[in-house]
Amino acid sequence: QVQLVESGGGLVQPGGSLRLSCAASGGTFSRYVMGWFRQAPGKEREFVAAISWIAGKTYYADYADSVKGRFTISRDNAKNTVYLQMNSLKPEDTAVYYCAAKSGVASRSPNYDYWGQGAQVTVSS
Numbered sequence: 001q002v003q004l005v006e007s008g009g010g011l012v013q014p015g016g017s018l019r020l021s022c023a024a025s026g027g028t029f030s031r032y033v034m035g036w037f038r039q040a041p042g043k044e045r046e047f048v049a050a051i052s053w054i055a056g057k058t059y060y061a062d063y064a065d066s067v068k069g070r071f072t073i074s075r076d077n078a079k080n081t082v083y084l085q086m087n088s089l090k091p092e093d094t095a096v097y098y099c100a101a102k103s104g105v106a107s108r109s110p111n112y113d114y115w116g117q118g119a120q121v122t123v124s125s
Contacts, residue, residue, distance in 0.1 A: 051074065
């Protein structure tokens with residue numbers, strides 16, 4: 001029902017910045033909680049950030065401690081797109097990043113209903 005298409009991954013040096021985008025189609029975007037997860041080789045998929053539109057009035061955003069202060073999640077409901085701005089990137093940020101959508105409340109667990117194809121982010125000198 002909902003399709004998520006990611007873009008913006010790539011190679012960046014430590015301390016650099018990158019912005020990921022995730023365009024949604026096939027559903028009512030504003031009704032979904034949108035999240036970002038990442039998965040490095042040999043590791044489990046982990047929560048990065050999530051954002052929801054509460055009562056059509058304000059945003060709620062949540063961040064993993066590992067990215068707090070460096071990453072910013074945002075959404076443009078008019079464009080059906082969620083973004084992840086990543087600053088001060090570290091080698092440990094290297095992973096495949098997935099956008100995801102779910103109904104209901106925001107969650108840090110990978111129990112989202114829809115997933116993007118993943119975008120590789122590599123932080124290396």
